[in-house]
Amino acid sequence: MSTRTPLMAGNWKMNLNHLEAIAHVQKLAFALADKDYEAVEVAVLPPFTDLRSVQTLVDGDKLKIKYGAQDISAHDSGAYTGEISGSMLAKLKCTYVAIGHSERRQYHRETDEQVNAKAKAAFKHGLTPILCVGEELDVREAGDHVSHTLAQIEGGLKDLTAEQVETIVIAYEPVWAIGTGKVCGAGDAQEVCAAVRGKIAELYTQDVADKVRIQYGGSVKSGNVAEIMAQPDVDGALVGGASLDADEFVKIVRFRDQ
Numbered sequence: 001m002s003t004r005t006p007l008m009a010g011n012w013k014m015n016l017n018h019l020e021a022i023a024h025v026q027k028l029a030f031a032l033a034d035k036d037y038e039a040v041e042v043a044v045l046p047p048f049t050d051l052r053s054v055q056t057l058v059d060g061d062k063l064k065i066k067y068g069a070q071d072i073s074a075h076d077s078g079a080y081t082g083e084i085s086g087s088m089l090a091k092l093k094c095t096y097v098a099i100g101h102s103e104r105r106q107y108h109r110e111t112d113e114q115v116n117a118k119a120k121a122a123f124k125h126g127l128t129p130i131l132c133v134g135e136e137l138d139v140r141e142a143g144d145h146v147s148h149t150l151a152q153i154e155g156g157l158k159d160l161t162a163e164q165v166e167t168i169v170i171a172y173e174p175v176w177a178i179g180t181g182k183v184c185g186a187g188d189a190q191e192v193c194a195a196v197r198g199k200i201a202e203l204y205t206q207d208v209a210d211k212v213r214i215q216y217g218g219s220v221k222s223g224n225v226a227e228i229m230a231q232p233d234v235d236g237a238l239v240g241g242a243s244l245d246a247d248e249f250v251k252i253v254r255f256r257d258q
């Protein structure tokens with residue numbers, strides 16, 4: 001039986017302005033009870049422009065919900081127009097930062113090398129990376145989904161220490177299941193998540209691998225979350241669309257009741 005605390009995180013993507021963010025986090029705070037936080041960690045990843053508002057709310061009301069960003073610059077400061085540094089996110093008391101989301105890889109051509117540099121930047125500033133990996137449809141159809149995902153793991157974790165890796169979160173998000181309503185079968189998600197843990201054991205130690213939390217992401221909803229969370233190597237969910245509906249996200253957090 002795993003001792004890993006599940007992490008249920010909402011990736012809002014480019015949705016909800018700062019006023020909507022306040023209303024949304026207030027709804028979550030109202031609906032979630034202390035007992036929800038006993039066995040599960042809950043986090044939201046709002047757009048950058050919402051983070052200050054979310055921080056003020058969480059600090060002011062001592063909320064247990066955690067928050068983080070959807071991206072980070074690999075650089076510390078300087079002439080990088082449009083980028084946001086790890087020290088800026090740390091100053092806003094972010095806990096998490098998503099790195100290498102497939103939408104960043106696809107639309108911004110982020111490579112494993114850049115993803116690795118961002119992971120290092122996150123650790124440098126005390127942030128926990130949620131390293132996103134996963135294959136496109138053609139890769140899965142060719143039967144190469146495991147090797148593709150493990151190559152992303154190897155590239156993303158390059159030169160990170162065992163102490164860093166044991167705290168990292170991995171999000172396995174098959175690209176073909178994101179925003180499509182096509183959920184990956186629970187057994188298929190388990191296959192890749194187990195292979196990811198095996199790879200981390202090979203690169204580090206079994207002990208390190210046993211501590212890493214591996215989330216599944218891709219069309220997670222209240223109706224399918226229980227089956228996915230029942231898999232031994234799935235330690236949480238990274239939820240896109242369904243996290244924008246507070247009632248639905250609360251049901252996902254309460255996956256044990258579904």
Ligand SMILES: O=C(CO)COP(=O)(O)O
Pocket residue numbers: 011101173177178179180181217218219220238239240241242
């Ligand atoms: O990309 C995702 C989370 O990071 C998943 O998005 P959906 O839940 O909308 O499929």
